[in-house]
Amino acid sequence: MRSRSAQIGFGIALAAAAAVAFATHASALALLLAAAALIVGGMTWIDGGPTSAKEVTLIATLAAAAAAGRVLMAPIPDVQPVTVIVVVTGVALGLRAGIAVGASAAFVSNFFLGQGPWTPWQMLAWGLCGAVGALAAPLLRGRVRLAVGCFLLAYVYGFVLDVWNWYGFYPHTWSSFVARQAAGFPFDSAHALGNVALALAAGPELRRLLERYGKRLHTVIVWS
Amino acid sequence: MRPTAAAALLAALAVAALVADHLWSVGALALGLLCVCLRAGRRARPYLWGTLVSAGLVFLLSPLLQSTGWHVLWSGPVVPVLGRLDVTREELWVAALNALRLAAVGLAFAVYALLLDHDRLIAAATGRRSVLAAVLATRLVPTFERDAAGLVEALRGRNLAPEGLRGHAALLSPLLAGSLERGTNLAEAMEARGFGRPGRTRLPSPPWRALDVAAVAAAVAIVVVAIWL
Amino acid sequence: MAVASVEQLTFAYPGAPPAVGDVSLSVEPGEVVLLLGASGSGKSTLLRALAGLVPWFHGGRFAGRVEVAGLDTRRVRPAELAGVVATVFQDPEDQVVLAQVEHEIAFGLENVGAPPAAILPRVHDALAAVGAEHLAGRRIAELSGGELQRVCLASALALEPQLLLLDEPTSQLDPDGAEAFLDHALAGDAAVVISEQRPAAALARADRVVFFENGVVLLDAPRDAAIAWLDEHRPAWTSLQPSNSLLQASVSSHTLTHDPRNSLLQGRGGAVVSRVSDAVFAYPTGPRVLDGASLELRCGEVVALTGPNGSGKTTLAKLAAGLLEPAGGAVERTGRAAFLLQDPGRYLVSETALAEVALGADGRRARCALADVGLAWAEARHPRDLSSGERERLALATVLVDAPDLLVLDEPTRGVDPERKAELARLLRAQAASRATLVVTHDVPFARAVADREVSLGTRREALVA
Numbered sequence: 001m002r003s004r005s006a007q008i009g010f011g012i013a014l015a016a017a018a019a020v021a022f023a024t025h026a027s028a029l030a031l032l033l034a035a036a037a038l039i040v041g042g043m044t045w046i047d048g049g050p051t052s053a054k055e056v057t058l059i060a061t062l063a064a065a066a067a068a069g070r071v072l073m074a075p076i077p078d079v080q081p082v083t084v085i086v087v088v089t090g091v092a093l094g095l096r097a098g099i100a101v102g103a104s105a106a107f108v109s110n111f112f113l114g115q116g117p118w119t120p121w122q123m124l125a126w127g128l129c130g131a132v133g134a135l136a137a138p139l140l141r142g143r144v145r146l147a148v149g150c151f152l153l154a155y156v157y158g159f160v161l162d163v164w165n166w167y168g169f170y171p172h173t174w175s176s177f178v179a180r181q182a183a184g185f186p187f188d189s190a191h192a193l194g195n196v197a198l199a200l201a202a203g204p205e206l207r208r209l210l211e212r213y214g215k216r217l218h219t220v221i222v223w224s
Numbered sequence: 225m226r227p228t229a230a231a232a233l234l235a236a237l238a239v240a241a242l243v244a245d246h247l248w249s250v251g252a253l254a255l256g257l258l259c260v261c262l263r264a265g266r267r268a269r270p271y272l273w274g275t276l277v278s279a280g281l282v283f284l285l286s287p288l289l290q291s292t293g294w295h296v297l298w299s300g301p302v303v304p305v306l307g308r309l310d311v312t313r314e315e316l317w318v319a320a321l322n323a324l325r326l327a328a329v330g331l332a333f334a335v336y337a338l339l340l341d342h343d344r345l346i347a348a349a350t351g352r353r354s355v356l357a358a359v360l361a362t363r364l365v366p367t368f369e370r371d372a373a374g375l376v377e378a379l380r381g382r383n384l385a386p387e388g389l390r391g392h393a394a395l396l397s398p399l400l401a402g403s404l405e406r407g408t409n410l411a412e413a414m415e416a417r418g419f420g421r422p423g424r425t426r427l428p429s430p431p432w433r434a435l436d437v438a439a440v441a442a443a444v445a446i447v448v449v450a451i452w453l
Numbered sequence: 454m455a456v457a458s459v460e461q462l463t464f465a466y467p468g469a470p471p472a473v474g475d476v477s478l479s480v481e482p483g484e485v486v487l488l489l490g491a492s493g494s495g496k497s498t499l500l501r502a503l504a505g506l507v508p509w510f511h512g513g514r515f516a517g518r519v520e521v522a523g524l525d526t527r528r529v530r531p532a533e534l535a536g537v538v539a540t541v542f543q544d545p546e547d548q549v550v551l552a553q554v555e556h557e558i559a560f561g562l563e564n565v566g567a568p569p570a571a572i573l574p575r576v577h578d579a580l581a582a583v584g585a586e587h588l589a590g591r592r593i594a595e596l597s598g599g600e601l602q603r604v605c606l607a608s609a610l611a612l613e614p615q616l617l618l619l620d621e622p623t624s625q626l627d628p629d630g631a632e633a634f635l636d637h638a639l640a641g642d643a644a645v646v647i648s649e650q651r652p653a654a655a656l657a658r659a660d661r662v663v664f665f666e667n668g669v670v671l672l673d674a675p676r677d678a679a680i681a682w683l684d685e686h687r688p689a690w691t692s693l694q695p696s697n698s699l700l701q702a703s704v705s706s707h708t709l710t711h712d713p714r715n716s717l718l719q720g721r722g723g724a725v726v727s728r729v730s731d732a733v734f735a736y737p738t739g740p741r742v743l744d745g746a747s748l749e750l751r752c753g754e755v756v757a758l759t760g761p762n763g764s765g766k767t768t769l770a771k772l773a774a775g776l777l778e779p780a781g782g783a784v785e786r787t788g789r790a791a792f793l794l795q796d797p798g799r800y801l802v803s804e805t806a807l808a809e810v811a812l813g814a815d816g817r818r819a820r821c822a823l824a825d826v827g828l829a830w831a832e833a834r835h836p837r838d839l840s841s842g843e844r845e846r847l848a849l850a851t852v853l854v855d856a857p858d859l860l861v862l863d864e865p866t867r868g869v870d871p872e873r874k875a876e877l878a879r880l881l882r883a884q885a886a887s888r889a890t891l892v893v894t895h896d897v898p899f900a901r902a903v904a905d906r907e908v909s910l911g912t913r914r915e916a917l918v919a
Contacts, residue, residue, distance in 0.1 A: 028325065029242040043354045051353045053414040060360035061407030065400050067361070068368035072376070072399060076389050081396055100357065108361040114271065115337040117329050168242075169282045169322040171315075175307055176289035183281075201393035209397055213404050219512030220467065223527070343552040343592065360550060366594055367546050371799065378800035380776060381792030381861075382813050382851055398802040401837060409547035416504050417608065418535030418564030427559045428569045 010044070013037035028168025035120045035164070042099060042127065049096050054217055059097065062089055062210075063104035070109065079194035082109065083157060084150055086126050088203060090133025091140050092210035098130025118161055125160035129153050146203040150195035158188030227345035229436035229443075234332045234340075236443035240450035241328035247317065249453065250324040257331035264338040271338065275330035283323035287315035360410075368403050375399060455479040456616050456644045457503055462517035464498060464507055472498040473668045476517075480616065480644050487655050487676075488648035489683075489690055490665030491870045492842035496648040499665075500618045503646060504540050505531035522615050536565040539609035540618040541638070543868065544625060545601035548608075554580075554591050558608045565612060579611035583637045599630040599762075606638055619647040623654070624868030627762050627895045650870045652690050656680065664690075689871040723752035726787055726859045726889040727773045733781030734768055742768045745782070748908065750859060750889040755881060757900035758893045760910035766893045767795075767863055769910070773891060774861045788858025795864045798844030801836040806847050809836055814854045822854035823847075825880070842873055849877075853884070861891045866899050878903040 017033035049055070062085065069081035082105050090098025106122035132153060133140065140146045159181070166180040241253045261268050288300075291307065293314025300309035346359050375395050379386055386392050414420075458479040465471040473495040480486055488496040501507040505526045508515040519526045522537045539561075542548055551557045558576045567575065580586050585603045588596065596604065602622060609617060619638060623631035632654055639645055639658050649655040656662070662679035664672035664687065672682050683691045729748040735741040742765040750756055750773060758766045771777040774790040794800060803809040806828060811819035823829050826846040831839060836847060845865070852860060862881075866874050874896075881890055881903050894900050900907055 026243050028329075029239060032242070043352065046354050047352055051420070053411040053419045054408075056353055056357050056419075057360065057407040057411040057414065058404075059357040060364060061403050061410075062400075063357070063361040064364035064368050065403035067365050068372050068403070069396055069399060071369045072372040072395055073392055076392060079389065081393075085396075085400070100354065104354075104358050104361050107358050108365060111342065111362050112365060116271070116274065116333045119333075165278070165326075169326050170286050171290035171292075171318070173290050176286065179285065179289055197389050198393050198396070201390050202396045205397045206400060209401055209404075219508075219510065221508045221512050222514040224514065224516040346552075359552065363550065363552055363593065374794060375800050375802065377776065378794050378797065379802070381774070381794060383789060383791065383855065383857075384812055395802065398800075402799055405837070406547050409542065409544065410550070412501075412506055412510055413540070413542055413548040414550060415510055415531045416506060416535060416538075416540045417561040417612075418532050421532040421535065421564055421566070423566040425563055425566050425569050425572070427556065427563060427572050 007044075010037050010041045013040065027172075028164065031164050031167055032120070035124060039103070039120055039123060042103065046096055046100050058093075058213075058217070059100045059104055062097075062101045063108050066101070066105040067109040067112065073198075078190045079198065080191075081198055082126065083129055083153060083191070083195050084198045084203060085206065086130045087133035087140070087146070087150055087153060087199075088206045088210060090130040090135075091137045091146070092207050093134075093214050095131060095134040098134040099127045100130075102126030102128070102130035117164075121161050121164055125157040128160060129157060132156075141207075143200060143204050146207070147196045147199035150199045150203075151192045154192035154195050155188050158184050158191065225439055226430070226432070226436045227340050227342075229432075229439040230340055231336065231345060233439045233443045233446075234336050236446045238329045238332040240446045241325050241332075243447075243450045244453060245321075246453065247321055247324070249450070250321060250328060254324050254328040254331060257328055257335060261331050261334050261338065267338055268334065271330070271334035275327050275334065278330060279323040279327040282326055283319045286319040286322065287311045290315060364403075364406070364410075367406065368399070371402050371406075372399050375402075454482075456482050456484075457519070457521045457646075459499070459502065460518040460520075462499070462502055462519060463514075464502060464516070465514045467512050469513075471514075471668055473502075473665075476668075476670050478663065478670070478673065480646060482615070482644055483642055485639055485645045485647070485658060485660045487652070487659035487662045488646065488665060489652055489662060490648075491872055492650075493840040494665040495668040496665050497620055498668075500540070500620050500646060500648060502526065503616065504538050504618055505529060505534045532564070535561065536612050537614055538616045538618060539612045539614035539643075540620065541602075541605050541609050541622045543621040545598060545605050548605045549593055549601060552593050554588050554593060554596075554604055557593060557604060558611050561608050561612050575611050575613075576607075579607040582610050582641065583607045584633070597762075599626050599634075602626060602630075602634060603637070606634065610641060614643050617641075617643040617645045619645065621648055621650060621868060624650060628654075628897075629761070650868055652871070656691070689875055723754075724787070725785075726750050726752050727775075727790065728785045729769065729773050729779075729782070730784075731782035732769070732772050732779035732784065734765075734772060734777065734779050736768075743772070743779075746772075746910075747782075748773055750891055752858070752889050753886050754905045755885050755890040755892065755903055757904035757907045758891060758910065759895065759897060759900055759907060764910040766910055770861050770863060770891055770893045774859060786859070789855065790859040790861065791852040791855060791857035792861045793848060793852045793863060793865065795867060797848030798836075798841055801844065801847065804835060805833050806836055806839070807832040809847060810850050810854050813851060818854055819850075822850040825853065826850045827876075842869065845869065845873075849880075857888060859889045859891070861893070863893045864895065865892065866894060866896045874899055875902075 013033050014037050017030045017037065066082040066085040069085060073079050073081055086098065086102040086105060089101045103123040103126065106119060106126045110119050110122065136149065140149045162180060162184050166177060170176045170180055237253055237257060241250050244250050261272065288309045288311065291310060293312030295313040296310055297313060298311045302308045346355065375398060376386060386395060460477050462476045463471055463474050476499060488499065490496050498507055502519050503521060509530050521534060524534060524537065549557055550560055555576050558579055559572050562572045562575060577589065580589055583603045583606050585600065585607060588600060588604065602625065617638065622638070623634050626634060631651065635654055635658055647655060656676065659676050661675055662672065663670055664683065672679055674682065680691055727750045729746065731745045731747055732743055733741060733745065734743040746765065746769050748769060758770060760766050768777065771792065772779055772784055774792045775784065775786050776792055801809055803812065806823065807819055810822050823832060826849055828843060828846055828850065831843065836844060839847065865877060878899065892900065892903060
């Protein structure tokens with residue numbers, strides 16, 4: 001992390017989260033502060049990377065295309081392409097791109113669909129999907145393997161999205177945890193199956209497209 | 225009110241709701257936010273429904289999923305995994321508190337989404353590169369949605385309408401390819417306008433008015449009071 | 454002292470043959486230089502070289518020397534040239550970065566480090582210079598294409614550049630909008646280098662003309678001498694109509710002013726392929742676009758549908774082709790219709806040109822269709838590797854391959870050079886007998902050359918100020 005103010009901000013948020021967490025009646029706030037700290041920290045880390053016009057527009061373009069892709073898939077209920085696009089971005093373009101596109105796609109699509117308390121969690125969840133895509137890239141190169149990866153990540157995504165809802169507002173008992181996760185299971189499964197279908201239909205093509213594009217980011221000039 | 229001040233006020237109200245201990249204070253916060261939300265009229269309906277459902281679930285389910293307290297109001301059967309189902313007054317009180325908290329936070333976000341001017345809010349923060357990417361993406365989404373609709377229409381014009389999931393999924397690649405082309409043109413235009421050059425200055429933002437200062441002061445006061453009580 | 458000088462510039466994009474070869478040129482302060490030539494002939498490359506984008510943004514093999522306001526582009530990057538040089542590109546959607554007009558124009562000023570107190574006044578001066586003060590508080594998403602392009606011009610003028618580069622800036626605008634744009638762009642003190650496919654309006658305002666072909670400069674002369682040379686050697690570029698004596702003989706058009714409340718005169722020709730009667734249509738979010746419009750299309754004739762922006766031409770064309778259902782009135786159609794959208798190169802979906810055309814037919818007919826539009830050599834190429842003109846030809850092949858009974862083309866001549874326009878008119882007329890053809894266009898000379906009958910829609914609503 002580079003900027004001083006961001007470090008200080010991160011530190012304060014973390015400390016506040018810790019303090020509040022000890023007061024057991026404000027667990028929701030503690031987790032929310034922790035999420036905010038993670039997001040601010042993530043933004044600072046991403047800002048520290050290369051920032052040419054090409055890099056900024058690459059993140060923006062992929063995030064916007066992922067959000068616009070929802071419109072394309074609208075005739076098919078319960079299928080949205082964002083997760084697959086984010087994972088493929090991580091696989092093809094690396095860690096920074098994967099996380100940045102994941103977080104930006106969450107923010108951007110909620111801009112049009114409506115922001116809610118789930119926005120920071122969606123940013124973290126999709127950012128995580130992008131990160132997993134990048135870190136597990138060698139494992140996700142085949143069509144079927146990518147589909148399996150996206151299948152599993154749907155449940156990870158669902159967990160991250162629901163964890164705050166459970167930890168913050170439900171009693172901290174095993175039975176309530178199981179019940180809450182079970183309530184989310186149908187949605188996560190629909191998400192998982194949608195991911196599998198998309199990854200099987202278009203996954204490797206998207207990956208090749210992004211890899212070709214990634215190569216063109218580095219320009220080579222021959223002078224004479 | 226400038227959006228940054230309003231956002232600060234909303235955040236303070238949400239934090240206060242999450243910290244406060246008394247049913248009446250959290251209830252008052254939720255009610256106040258509900259009134260503000262209703263100013264948005266019909267658009268508020270999906271948000272209100274969503275908040276009602278989530279908060280309602282908390283209120284209905286959590287008493288059944290724990291066993292604390294002494295004043296048992298209802299005792300039910302023993303169910304596998306979940307254990308004995310029962311409802312006590314203490315559990316109801318905790319459930320109501322949590323449900324109202326969730327409602328308050330949900331409504332605060334709803335007010336943010338419905339009534340705040342997002343463009344001005346983001347413009348205030350555009351200094352950072354990561355925020356610029358988000359701003360750019362927001363600007364690009366309508367363009368890409370038109371491109372996506374154009375892809376489908378072009379195929380219909382050739383009597384090749386896309387069918388089912390495979391048909392639509394096959395359009396994701398061309399959509400992304402077209403988007404990346406637009407992105408490259410955009411990057412070129414940005415460089416031609418000096419992006420990336422050291423020594424960047426900022427458009428001065430409009431001055432803080434009394435209302436804005438009052439809102440921020442109120443925000444701080446609310447959080448302090450909530451923690452104190 | 455020249456504002457810009459180019460000496461023996463030879464440049465090739467990565468993995469491609471040279472785009473320009475041995476080009477030399479100089480631009481004096483305040484001069485207006487017009488670049489003409491077919492798409493892919495090197496005009497855009499020269500403009501980008503003057504902005505430093507070639508070679509820094511694109512990479513490639515660079516030889517020669519380009520100097521702008523005393524700065525050598527070998528040493529200075531495009532971002533650093535920004536205050537001295539400003540560029541307006543073809544598609545405003547691909548240039549605008551932010552969500553509000555004032556912030557958008559201020560973006561360039563912020564980047565070049567203008568003093569903060571001066572930024573907003575310069576933004577308003579720039580808006581005034583392009584006649585768009587009324588757009589000051591507006592959101593980008595609400596603006597029309599013409600208004601957006603004006604904002605892009607304002608963004609460039611706000612930088613107070615010595616050299617203004619315009620790369621086909623009016624290709625997305627209708628003729629009135631194009632004239633207004635050029636008036637504003639050429640009004641200031643800056644030297645201007647502009648490339649255009651619709652030469653008429655720009656020729657009237659240029660001081661000097663440079664003609665490119667295959668990356669080489671064939672002509673570099675003051676305007677009057679250049680017009681004389683073009684008239685002799687490349688007449689397509691100066692005559693108003695695509696030059697083809699065959700076409701001029703077959704033209705027999707008369708204009709009918711179409712009042713939407715009356716029905717239209719019938720056409721002559723073969724069987725009726727599509728008949729729209731008293732159609733009423735409104736898009737979900739807007740007012741009625743068509744109110745009682747009628748149109749009849751017969752086999753063997755070519756009909757041109759003209760009219761200003763906002764008059765409902767595209768909507769009527771889509772109704773005739775069956776892409777839209779009218780809210781009132783009726784559409785009767787026989788046979789198959791094919792509709793080619795505006796800017797069709799954007800909507801190509803396959804990995805090779807042949808696969809693209811073969812989506813609608815078998816391989817043999819696909820090859821024939823590609824040969825018809827002169828792209829037989831490009832069968833195995835990826836559509837996105839083709840130039841914009843080649844992509845449009847590919848898109849045309851995709852709708853022709855199926856031998857539709859009704860062919861509808863929406864603005865097929867936008868951003869297309871005069872030689873290509875003549876070829877297109879020839880192709881449409883050659884195949885006219887086998888189908889009904891409807892061409893929606895702003896380009897009145899093209900309409901006159903290609904059509905048997907011209908239908909002109911009056912303004913249904915206020916034309917957008919472009």
